[in-house]
Amino acid sequence: MNKFKLLATSPMGIEAIVAKEVRDLGYDCQVENGKITYVGDALAIARSNLWLRTADRVKIVIGEFKATTFDQLFEGTKTLPWELFINEDSEFPVSGKSVKSTLHSVPDCQAIVKKAIVDRLKSKYRNTIWFKETGPKVPIEVSILKDRVTLTIDTSGTGLHKRGYRAYQGEAPLKETLAAALILLTNWTSDRPFVDLFCGSGTIPIEAALIGQNIAPGFNREFISEKWLWMDSKVWDEARIEAEDLANYDCPLQIFGSDIDHKMVDIAKANALEAGLGDLIEFKQMQATDFRTELQYGVVVSNPPYGERLGEREKVEKLYQDLGVTLQALDTWSIYMITSNEKFEQLVGKKATKKRKLFNGFIKTDYYQYYGPRKPIVK
Incomplete structure (x- = not known):
């Protein structure tokens, strides 16, 4: 099974707690400001989404490179294997952020990344017209920090704080x-x-x-990556069966x-x-x-x-x-x-x-x- 570089995003100040949760799942990890990175397969993606109590989201890191020009951003993006994650009918919106970087216009960066991915997919799928984007959503983010580009795909969809049980809330709810x-x-x-x-x-x-x-x-909610064709439904079944077996419903x-x-x-x-x-x-x-x-x-x-x-x-x-x-x-x-x-x-x-x-x-x-x-x- 393929291995991926995974990224659990974290609010500032609780990275160590998220890292402990990742290690408790059995994965070695590295900790930076707001980021916990580790390597895992498709089952790791499912388990992370189900079990991480304190992370915001779980993402797949598709690639990282330096870029100070739009040409570098385009070419760096185009070399990445997007066809492994995006099907011919997938919807793939691109969001972005840029901090202390030469390429500071986020809308321009999003447009360049989108164009590069489309060019890559056209050559792989032999599609010379357009992509309808009517299938499952694959959210992409371009993040540029000090000219270092990180391209990720969000596997969670709605943030992990949305457990699904809070039907009602007050004026200033705690996440x-x-x-x-x-x-x-x-x-x-x-x-x-x-x-x-x-x-x-x-x-x-x-x-x-x-x-x-x-x-x-995350046991009683759904995740955006469950609809991806390359994520076998058996992976999610296995992760949920494990979660059910580990729950101690009789604990007073x-x-x-x-x-x-x-x-x-x-x-x-x-x-x-x-x-x-x-x-x-x-x-x-x-x-x-x-x-x-x-x-x-x-x-x-x-x-x-x-x-x-x-x-x-x-x-x-x-x-x-x-x-x-x-x-x-x-x-x-x-x-x-x-x-x-x-x-x-x-x-x-x-x-x-x-x-x-x-x-x-x-x-x-x-x-x-x-x-x-x-x-x-x-x-």
Whole structure:
């Protein structure tokens, strides 16, 4: 079976998590800013799309070369084996981006790449007229960074954060991929209680349940590469059978989500049902500062309000102060909070064990990590 250079794209700050996921699938990889590259076959493409919880997309790298002129871009593109991936009736749109490069006009670069691919396919398919492009879509991207061209094909289609379970969402939903990353950065294991005090549409608790039962996040959705003729459907069948066999649906979980907005709680419940996890997660309408529990050695992961909007900052800072009192009582728990408010530690009255810089969309945030004591080992 053919081997391909694969590229899992990643939000800035969580490349190491994506790399660990790739290695857990059995593939050696290299890590750069926003990119994790590795080699794999068609089965690796299917498995990566099904299993990578924190990557944005999985792409095939078709070729890389230097280009400072349109002629170099055209010829470099034309030498690549596009006929292995694009059939005579395939739709192949070209998107692009250019950063710190001589060829800075993205529309021109897209047009040149498209023309070069068409010329290549005409010679291979002996087609001297045009391509109808009525078949399965093969999205191509030309990315130029410091005059270095990378040409890729997207195997995912819709971004990997679109799990398929979030039928409803709030005003500022947390991406599923970031929610999964927040959880994977904790010390939580499925035998410990898990709580989100600002659950919104339920993304963090739902992702925790998927992780806790080792359910592949892409199991209930489709990917654009499933329709490609050169991707044997048996490959996808094999990958899904593997995912089904590895899922631990009988693993008991204690997962709780709350929100002050009863409408969001209803939405969270509906999304959990859509994900097939409705009976695993308890949702409740309540203020975060009212949370009390006798459970021990649990984990709190939350995305509280940031106070970014005019007039909200004072209210949010008072919330953080009150939250500090609530969390102080959870002396055996580990606490993880993501926020853009730089005064968070001061307001909750405790310095974090560790801070990690992350982006929530385009918002620069810190992930405040408060490690609790280790759970005793029961012999």
